[in-house]
Amino acid sequence: MISHLSTIILTIAPYCWAAQPGSASPVPAKIRDLQWGKLNFLHTTDTHGWLGGHLQEPSYSADWGDYVSFVTHMRNKAEAEDRDLLVVDTGDRVEGNGLYDASDPKGQYLYDILKQQQIDVMSSGNHELYKQNTSEAEFLKTVPSFQDSYIASNIDIIDPQSGDLVPLGPRFKKFTTKKQGIKIVAFGFLFDFTGNYNNTKVQLVEDTVREAWFQEAIRDQDVDLFLVVGHVPVRSKEYEAVYKAIRNVHQEIPIQFFGGHLHIRDYARYDVKSSGLASGRFMETVGFLSIDDVKSSTPVYTRRYIDNNLFSFYHHTGLDETSFTTDHGKNTSHMIQEARHALDLDYVHGCAPKDLWVNRAPYPSADSVYSWLETEVFPGSLRDASRSNVSALAIVNTGAIRFDIFQGPFTQDTTFIVSPFTSGFRYIKDVPLSTAKRIAWLLNLQTKIMTQSTESRVYCPLAPPEQCAYDLGMTVGNGRSARLESRNWGGQIVLSSDEDTSPKVLPGYTTVDDAGHDGDDTVHSPILFYQVPNVIQALIEPSTSNLEEDTTAGSSTVDLVYVDFIEPYISLAAKFAGLHVDLPRDSDVYMSGTSMTELILGWIKENWQCDETTF
């Protein structure tokens, strides 16, 4: 593998980068080359609105405009050598970044930026379907933008104009590649998701593959490759069902899967002619996959996880800062810049005195974002005025926090990056404290409750997706949990001095997958991954002025306060804990009109003033 390793050193000239102004310049690093096949793919997934790239992390600082330039050059390069390149995206394009969440209506700028990329095959994620507005925007904007590239094998939507239930997009498509004439039948799936709003219908993958149209599509005899894209983990019962259904009919035809949802880099080999690639999250990763040759009896598969920065893009295209950016790419970067400006995403609300981590620090600890919420934010600001003389136990799911907080300016953008959801709080009164604590404890035993409750399995809905991958990995062996050490966190480290331009090994992804240890394009040092629970809890004391009146009854019962998103799980855990409540009837709104995002922001504005030391 060493032979694939080459080293490039570029002069750093930040004013030339096309990435967003103010973003961290990429750092020279050792790069593993791509190995092209006759058929090649580039893959993004779970971008969650991060089309501006990571402004604070050099490893992931390229934006969607740079990706537009990259795809143009990669296509040209491929086609000049008589190869094909297909571009794939597997959903969760929305929710999780100010560029999407900060506008009203949400996504006002995102959809036009997204459509600048020429995507060949794409699918919906679960985040496109939580709210009526979001799925309707998908139906009315994204699907028309990408036309027959958008495939919805198992999703229907109520057409807001006609009121009829219709497919969100075509169920499948058949096409022939431009250079090699490879005949492809492609599907687009979403995992067995049940949390969608009732204007959409998600059919179980296992049921979909039994439908007549699917069975007919896979009986096509004039096919060189089945392409299955989806917002589905590459190691999942859903993809297993698709794989088995196709292999039942065709043992010899290659099947290539692209997946996502768990926010990890992963590559699974199913058989000699079949594999699945998952390409991370948040525009940190552009996945590359090649097959050489699809029509051979022993096709050669290679994969690379490209760090989303210009240093990597220049390397893989053989271009530099003077030749890389295309007009279209530059225009797209400009659209992002204008949108960021219109949304005032760089507005500074306060300054974080230090880094706070989702999974990079142990929980509980002083560096855990969850410990910070439990010990500082909730006790300091979670209190309904009308319940101020009553103790409360607050339960919040860890998945409500999506990203780390870096030391320094906490901006309008950071607000949505850390907590994009619009969930507010509800409460049940007069719950014995011991019962409330038991409910939190039960929620952290996720698997037992889940298997008895839901008709179909949902991927760990309470915890961050990365944590979910970790939990799943724990049940199947060491290789999987090792893979989870490959998380991101390129952040923070810059060249030590101006003269020192030798490649640095920065902390970052060190992925282990079914093809080995050499998948990441950039050589990184590993970062440890710490497990977090499904829910965290904070005991909120009554305001002191009323404390004396409350000496006898006070400590034994509490208001059980929770984020409204988790009400179905609270309901279930309450049943197990012997608390007889009918939700939402027996609950009420807590801190009416305040979302968790606003609560956190309010605390930051009051407690994290900026001064020279925090900038």
Ligand SMILES: *[C@@H]1O[C@H](CO)[C@@H](O)[C@H](O)[C@H]1NC(C)=O
């Ligand atoms: C849906 O979008 C409209 C504006 O387009 C907005 O007024 C409304 O509040 C949104 N609804 C929800 C539930 O977000």
Ligand SMILES: *[C@@H]1O[C@H](CO)[C@@H](O)[C@H](O)[C@H]1NC(C)=O
């Ligand atoms: C969807 O749920 C809403 C309540 O949120 C209800 O008013 C509506 O009737 C439901 N629609 C369908 C088609 O079930």
Ligand SMILES: *[C@@H]1O[C@H](CO)[C@@H](O)[C@H](O)[C@H]1NC(C)=O
């Ligand atoms: C870029 O934007 C300019 C000005 O808006 C426009 O004239 C030009 O056609 C655009 N070019 C591309 C390739 O999108």
Ligand SMILES: *[C@@H]1O[C@H](CO)[C@@H](O)[C@H](O)[C@H]1NC(C)=O
């Ligand atoms: C708490 O305050 C409410 C009104 O805000 C009052 O009705 C109630 O009696 C108080 N309870 C105690 C235990 O002081």
